[in-house]
Amino acid sequence: MTRKDLLLMQEIRAVIDEHYNEEHSIQAICKRFIISRDKLQAGFQELTNFTVHAYIIHLRMEKAARRLLESDDSIKVISMDSGYKRQRSFNKAFKSIFKLTPANYRRQHQGAR
Numbered sequence: 001m002t003r004k005d006l007l008l009m010q011e012i013r014a015v016i017d018e019h020y021n022e023e024h025s026i027q028a029i030c031k032r033f034i035i036s037r038d039k040l041q042a043g044f045q046e047l048t049n050f051t052v053h054a055y056i057i058h059l060r061m062e063k064a065a066r067r068l069l070e071s072d073d074s075i076k077v078i079s080m081d082s083g084y085k086r087q088r089s090f091n092k093a094f095k096s097i098f099k100l101t102p103a104n105y106r107r108q109h110q111g112a113r
Helices: 003-018 026-033 037-048 052-070 075-081 085-100 100-113
Strands: none
Touching: 003 037, 003 052, 026 037, 026 052, 026 085, 037 052, 052 075, 052 085, 052 100, 075 085, 075 100, 085 100
16 A cells, blocks of 8 residues: 555544544545545555444444443443444444443443443
């Protein structure tokens, strides 16, 4: 990857990091940053070891996990704030990463606060 491409990938990641709870379609990212789909996918994977979609999900789940432990917000509120319209979808994504439901994660790690 060229230095210019690396800087562009870092910029794209920074935008995703800042707006992780918003929708980010590959098409919209390509249009915004004037980059081809293939170049975006390959460059982003090289930079983060994740596809764009997987990176967004992992980022959302990491932030949600932290919030589960650092706040008393309901799981429904956390799921909505994480960009999920349905709590069931959030629970499924969370469990796929942490191997626990959000409620069980909060209970198990409550002492770590």
